[in-house]
Amino acid sequence: METILIVEDDKTIAESICFILEKDSFNCKWFDNGKDALEFHKDNEVDLILLDVGLPDMSGFDLLRKVREKSNLPVIIISARDDESDQVLGLEGLGANAYVTKPLSPRLVVAHVRAQLRIVKPEVKSGDSKFSINHAMQRVVFLDQDLTLTPAEYKILSHLVKNPNRVHSREYLMSIIWDRPHGSDIKTINTHIKSIRKRLHELDETNEYIETHRGIGYSLIE
């Protein structure tokens, strides 16, 4: 599931965007200032940022600048003013990918988000993967066999299968397990990975499908 970071000081707007994005099966995270959002972005996997440039303390622009220093993560600007120079500054100077003006149309926002994610993450057709997901049955299929997984294991593994060949931080994998914030030890994920690996090994001893990325997290190799 894609994680969208929303940086918006108006709670009502943020909530309405969250609501519609989550209905569209995106994972949302809301911050009312750039600093906290940046903090979150540093430690978590984020797929797209929706950024209101009209934050009281200008921290939105700082956020965009910082993000652009190391990645080309798609950033959609939310702008209250129709002033052209603002738009051009955001887009051109700082490398935003698109922008929408207030009043926002939720559907249009979702459309923009989809459009951007389609560009950056072109569909990876997993033709020959040894994994597939039986979503209706809440099962992961490995080598044509259903895996017996606990709920947490299913959540983790199905996410890895949906997003293979890419590192997922422990923090992010934790956030997948819980709906709400939960003060658990981050190392819990190690134990879940351990049991997933054990189950995979029962069906295929030869390979190591889940790779450890020291200091970061794990990835599934196709």
Place this chain on the structure above:
Amino acid sequence: METILIVEDDKTIAESICFILEKDSFNCKWFDNGKDALEFHKDNEVDLILLDVGLPDMSGFDLLRKVREKSNLPVIIISARDDESDQVLGLEGLGANAYVTKPLSPRLVVAHVRAQLRIVKPEVKSGDSKFSINHAMQRVVFLDQDLTLTPAEYKILSHLVKNPNRVHSREYLMSIIWDRPHGSDIKTINTHIKSIRKRLHELDETNEYIETHRGIGYSLIE
């Protein structure tokens, strides 16, 4: 030079966009209908399409559909109407990448064009670099092979790859490795460079990619 295809029935608008894009050193081609534009697109290399959805014969939508059948060429929609359903249809249904509404601000159009080209053609710098970065896997790719790097090595090398042909001081490279101040010996960096060089040598013995700048630091030669 990038070639931009403009599909717009209003000659004045088309010319003003052309004018400003060409001033920005883009190569422009204007057609007043989708059919001719498609014809041109088939036989020529086009980098981006600026498309007015308000063409009299609806051929713009056809064009977008045809283009999307085989490529994810960035397409920016120009829309006269502020009608949301149109926008969403264009963006969502047919996979447009962005859209702008009339009356057009030429500078905004250019900004959008630049933003799109930056996304779809990310850092194809000179195309012949032997290095690239697989950010999703936190890996540096060298000669089409993934390098196995430790966290510190990844941080250093990826930074060098992102900023090649330029000297980086040891102090700076150190600051990249640590989040917090750390009272380590500056010579630690020598050892990290040593192991990076070793890994590069395993794949290519002939060349020296990392150059030492006595008294200062290191640089990566492309």
Place this chain on the structure above:
DNA sequence: AGTTTTGATGAAGACTTTATGAAGATTCTT
């Protein structure tokens, strides 16, 4: 040439992160 400075190298050990197995806590089921 000889001296001094700076970098390269290999290896040792300190340190950090992850794996593992088992026990305790929690949740779910019956």
Place this chain on the structure above:
DNA sequence: AAGAATCTTCATAAAGTCTTCATCAAAACT
């Protein structure tokens, strides 16, 4: 409420990484 399954924590082992150090080689300076 008891029992089973699951999740989390903990202690320890194992693996991997970073830093330091001693020594050698190269470059710069006198």
